[in-house]
Amino acid sequence: MSYMKTLLAGCTALTLSTGAALAQDDETRVIGVSIPAATHGWAGGMNFHAQQTVERLEEVYPQLDFVLATASDAGKQVNDIEDMVATRGIDALVVLPFESDPLTPPVQSVAESGAWVTVVDRGLSVEGVEDLYVAGDNPGFGQVSGEFMVSQMPDGGKIVVLRGIPTTIDNERVEGFEQAIEGSGIEVIDMEHGNWNRDDSFNVMQDFLSKHPQIDAVWASDDDMAVGVLAAIDAAGRDDVQFVLGGAGMKELVKRVMDGDEMIPADVTYPPSMIATAIELTAVGLTSNAPVSGTFTIGSVLVTPENAEQFYYPDSPF
């Protein structure tokens, strides 16, 4: 994995307070993992990697116990975390917050109880709560996508953009993208929310095609949306669209990049397997003296036909 690592360890190479774990191997320690349910493709992949990692680590570390809970909304996730503390007495919590604001107080109280806290992907609203933050790079995701667009269209051109569900994640991505294409002659002629959903993006793209006689390329900004966009272009029989750029690294689209499909020349990763990084690092922190506190940013990488093989996981549901 060629993740761009920036381990901004909190300057002090904090020797873990739990480092004493080595001396007391017979004591079982519990790691709670709380993640959103598999309601869309990316989350499905994240659930898959979480389960795989938990299964693997339970064999590697007999002294560790794992509790995995999936929540369909923020309220349920708060309950999950409260239950983990009350009934399982967790020593560490790995959490991918559904939403930042509602999850901040409960995670804060877990941290105050002395347990290790690892936050994944979406940060909390208050800084300094977590011991480890494994972050996806949303502005970087937009930027890599924008840079690829510029490299594909050196003379500029007209593109349309499909956005995700209106959230901070989506805003950061689009801002990064707009900065990258600034001054390149690439003109964004339209932008709508496709909500990271195949059906919505199909409808939006159909309407874009009716509205604009000339579209040179599409930034679908997500692989599920790219699938809808491709179907709409196909059905309209339009040949002015040269390519579609998705994102996230869905296996079907990575496969098409690998096979050299001209409509899908590249993809940009936002790996759901970042949950695995978080669980592994937390386990390392609990069982060894290696310092793992700080921020771990997982960079977004451009997938091209040359390197696509490294990003292709045929067994994953995503």
Next chain:
Amino acid sequence: MSVLGPVIALLVLIVVGTALNSNFLSAANITNVLARSAFIGIIAVGMTFVITAGGLDLSVGSMAAFIAGLMILVMNAALPVLGIGIPIILLGMAVALLAGIAAGLLNGFLITTLGIEAFIVTLGSMGIYRSLVTWLADGGTLSLDFGLRTFYRPVYFGGLFGISWPIIVFALTVIVGEVMMSRARFGRHCAAIGSNESVAHYSNVNVNRTRLMTYAMLGMLVGVATIMYVPRLGSASASTGVLWELEAIAAVIIGGTILKGGFGRVWGTVIGVLILSMIDNILNLTDLVSPYLNGAIQGVIIILAVILQREAKAKG
């Protein structure tokens, strides 16, 4: 009279759409709008009968996702035996229809025979089907075999005399539904049950059987909608059919059917469906409002359409 409200709203939308974008009335755009309305539209016709008979079904969106997932699984599994051809498509269609009828009968059985509140039963089955499709797909996406999908594609994109299949099926469903509602005994029984269950019962109407039939029919129509839906993108996931139930219910109410039951209008439902999908279409075709506000615009138009209906009724 009360029939005018939704029609006026639709006409206003068409005029606004045409004024804002010259492509609005192009054949391609009209085909797009009608074809994508077909899923909700076919379901909403069934929903009209359920609501007219004083019932409600919140499970249709999840049910559609579950049936789509089941259909894809069965067709993929049968592929080595049947190969790509008409038989496997017919098998998929049969699975969708049977699963739809079975799911509808189950809802209907719990509501009528066991006498549980329709809202609770279908809220429960909504969660069950949504979870089942997520589980079937392992949290990811179920995709139809690529070759099979190419063969099946014309069911959404092809058509007769330039009219695509979803539009034809939608139109047939509406015609049959309209006749059943306004000319046949079944429609009158639905309205009688919805307006006063006891009176209907004493008038020798088999209340439970008629109600059960409305849910079974709605289930079957969900199956029909799924048959049209699967060839479009060839996939189903946990995000398939989200909120379809509310769109269908909104379309039925905009069209003049009474939410409490007792009166239903199938063609009104069609107007309701067209209003909803045209708003989306117009918002995509123009840059007038921030996309953040799309939902608000939709809400305002839905409420306006129903107010127009009340005003007209008061005057009439």
